[in-house]
Amino acid sequence: MEYDIIHLPKETWKGTIIPIGYTTDQYYDVIVSKTDNKFTIEIEKKDFAEPLMRTPEENNFSDKLYKDHWDNAYAWGVLVSGELVAAIETDPELWSNRLRISALWEAEKYQKQGIGHALIEMAKEQARRERRRAVILETQSCNINAIDFYQHEGFSFIGLDTCCYKNNDVDRKEVRLEFGWFPEEKKRLRRDEIEIRMETNDDWYNVELMTQHAFWNKHHLGCDEHYLVHKLRQHKDYLSEISRIAVKDGEVIGCIMYSIASVVDGEFAHEIITFGPLSVDPKWQGCGVGELLLRETMILAADKGYKGIVIFGEPDYYPRLGFKTCDHFNITTADGKNFDAFMGIELSEDSMKGIKGKFHESEVFKNLPKEQVEEYNKKFPTLKKLRFPGQWD
Numbered sequence: 001m002e003y004d005i006i007h008l009p010k011e012t013w014k015g016t017i018i019p020i021g022y023t024t025d026q027y028y029d030v031i032v033s034k035t036d037n038k039f040t041i042e043i044e045k046k047d048f049a050e051p052l053m054r055t056p057e058e059n060n061f062s063d064k065l066y067k068d069h070w071d072n073a074y075a076w077g078v079l080v081s082g083e084l085v086a087a088i089e090t091d092p093e094l095w096s097n098r099l100r101i102s103a104l105w106e107a108e109k110y111q112k113q114g115i116g117h118a119l120i121e122m123a124k125e126q127a128r129r130e131r132r133r134a135v136i137l138e139t140q141s142c143n144i145n146a147i148d149f150y151q152h153e154g155f156s157f158i159g160l161d162t163c164c165y166k167n168n169d170v171d172r173k174e175v176r177l178e179f180g181w182f183p184e185e186k187k188r189l190r191r192d193e194i195e196i197r198m199e200t201n202d203d204w205y206n207v208e209l210m211t212q213h214a215f216w217n218k219h220h221l222g223c224d225e226h227y228l229v230h231k232l233r234q235h236k237d238y239l240s241e242i243s244r245i246a247v248k249d250g251e252v253i254g255c256i257m258y259s260i261a262s263v264v265d266g267e268f269a270h271e272i273i274t275f276g277p278l279s280v281d282p283k284w285q286g287c288g289v290g291e292l293l294l295r296e297t298m299i300l301a302a303d304k305g306y307k308g309i310v311i312f313g314e315p316d317y318y319p320r321l322g323f324k325t326c327d328h329f330n331i332t333t334a335d336g337k338n339f340d341a342f343m344g345i346e347l348s349e350d351s352m353k354g355i356k357g358k359f360h361e362s363e364v365f366k367n368l369p370k371e372q373v374e375e376y377n378k379k380f381p382t383l384k385k386l387r388f389p390g391q392w393d
Helices: 115-129 144-152 201-215 225-233 289-303 370-377
Strands: 005-007 022-034 039-054 074-080 083-093 098-106 134-140 156-161 176-181 195-197 244-248 251-265 268-280 308-312 342-346 357-360
Touching (some): 098 115, 201 225, 201 268, 225 268, 268 289, 268 357
Parallel strands (some): 268 308
Antiparallel strands (some): 022 039, 134 176, 195 244, 244 251, 251 357, 308 342
């Protein structure tokens, strides 16, 4: 079956009932015992004397999308002829940095066709993008099919609640079980494990392809950073002498592209530099590739006499590398604003002292028409556009 997963906007889908139900002839019997110095928990799969059926109608608290207590819920689904046949909803547990799957459902007719797996992969991808330490969910001890499915998807048992639904959940054989999936912990690469060098013409396609994968669906549907790389190389403001790519085992896994920028104070313009994109192949994100590229090229930039770098970047990443918000330097955006993602760094002690005013990046960043980007995308394998939290149109 061919299908598309789409975002289900809150303003349209809030309150939509998710008719979760199931029939089972087995359950996990939960027995909690206590002695003087320990608790013992036994969980054993057993057979019901008669099949148990759970229907949406018997649930006093219907499963619905975007319930009020899920403050930051986000949902995707599959529509067939305008009818919702499958859905998943997530909500970040901010205090523990985990992502909870608050709802997952497939209409019975569409089960075992790979839709459930694809929806779970959406939640896992969201967790990776947001750097969550785990994806968690709940199911019932009598929902054997769901338990088997989650384990097949890489989830493991992490806990239970013996009175979540009613005070006699243990006797009713319907205990809340918690399962969790944990992103792979990646090993950071050492400098001697990758090659950092200037780009050659033969690298161009692979650099752009890697950049497309690095930014695809990150900030908005699709991306334009790979087209920016293409345009930047041809622009007078591009600084090829300090831009670099990272290569491992012959494969381009990262790049950083620098260009001339300025801080304008009245009629006087101070020359500084900026970089962007800084791209790392998704397979190697979290391995320190971006940091290696940045630290090495900052030394090159300092040796060339550049005084500082100003960027628009991720505020939970760059401060670890020494960047500060631009209000520390008396620099604002071109329209006089300051915010967490607008940052700068001096390339030597007090090198930006005396530089103040409004930041202006190269004109090349302002000339990326959507139609040109779409035409340029034809040079690369087709990627699906999917909406994730935090994107804009």
